[in-house]
Amino acid sequence: MxxxxxxxxxxHEAENTRKLLSMITDSALEYRPQPHLWSVGQLASHIAEVYNWYGPTFAQDExxxxxxxxxxxxxxxxxxxxEKFEENVANAKTVIENSDESxxxxxxxxxxxGNPIMPPMPKIQVIRGFLYNHLYHHRGELIAHLRATGNKVPSLYGPNYEESQRS
Structure with missing residues (x-):
């Protein structure tokens, strides 16, 4: 269950991520709001890469x-x-489908x-926090980066600002 x-x-959220990544233009990839922050390309790549973490997170206890x-x-x-996102999200979906709830x-x-980074916790908490919520956090950052470049962003949970201003 x-x-x-x-x-x-x-x-549902993979579709939202797909909508967001689909709106990135090549001209926005190098943009970073501050020198120490990831560029749009680096941030988008990280979002796509997090889906690679599903296998080791579901299959291993460390x-x-x-x-x-x-x-x-x-x-x-x-x-x-x-393209990397599509490959990784398909693999991650298979990992979840084949996972053992027990x-x-x-x-x-x-x-x-060998040095702990996070305190030990139940795997389900890691799945929700480290995998799912981690992606949502970075999507929010990516939306802010894209807005700063003048690019459009999709509505994910109801109308976005531009859509809400239409009469």
Whole structure:
């Protein structure tokens, strides 16, 4: 039953993420609001990459970020990022569908080279916080970046500002 709820939210939010990533223009990829922040391309690539974390998070009780190989792919074109997203989201959906609900309450930890990064917690809490909410957070950042470049952004949870101003 929990798995069906996770899949439902996953599918709904993957579509929202797809709508957002589809609105990125190549001309916006290098924009960053401040020098220390990720560019639009880096942020969008990170969003696409988080879907790669579903496999190790669901299948293992420890995720070692120290040995994880981040694969941002070619972020020189928005279409490349969207393609990476599509590949990763399909794999993540399969991971959820094949997951074992009896493992959802297992204690899960994240480390880097044996050093804890996050406190141990039930895997279901990690799935909701580290995977799902993490993506929503970065989508919000990406929306702010895109708005600052003058690009349009999609409505995700009802009309966006532009749509609400139409008479």
């Amino acid at each position: 929990i798995k069906q709820a996770l899949i439902g939210e996953f599918m 995720f070692d970020m120290g040995s994880y190989i981040y694969d941002k792919g070619d972020i020189s074109k928005a279409a490349n990022i969207l 493992q959802y309450m297992n204690t899960w930890t994240m480390s880097a080279g």
